Amino acid sequence: MNENKKIILVVEDEEPLQLVLRDILTTEGYKVFEAKNGVEGLEIALHEHPHLILLDILMPKMDGLEMLKKLREDAWGKTASVIVLTNLSDNEDVAKAVESDVFEYFVKSDIKIDEVIARIREKIGK
DSSP states (O other): TTOOOOOOEEOOHHHHHHHHHHHHHHTTEEEEEESSSSHHHHHHHHHHHEEEEEEHHHHOSSSSHHHHHHHTTTTGGGGGGGGEEEEEGGHHHHHHHHHHHHOOEEEEEGGGGGHHHHHHHHHHHH
C-alpha cells in the first residue's frame, strides 16, 4: 500500500453524503478520515494534518464555522486547505467562512462529485 497518499478529512454529519464522498475519494486514491461533528473534526485535523478538509457548516456539537475558527488558531491549522460544504440557506455562514480564509465552497443540493474531485486535485494533486 502506498503510504504517500494524500489525506482528506470529511467533516459531515449527513451520512449518505459522507459515505459517497468517502467511497469516491478512496477509489480516487486518497486516504480518508471522517468526522460527524466539529469536535471530532478538529481533533482529527490537528492530529492527522490532512492535506484538505471538506467541512460542513451545520453540524451537532460544534458547527463548521466554530471548528474553522479553532482550526485557524493552531499553527498548522492557519494554512490548512478547507472546502466548505453548505446548503443554500447558509449564505450568511458562507460569507463568514470566506472571511476565515475559505475561498471555496460547494452547495450540497448542486454537488457534482466529479467537480469536487476536480477541485480537490487542483488544490492538492493526487
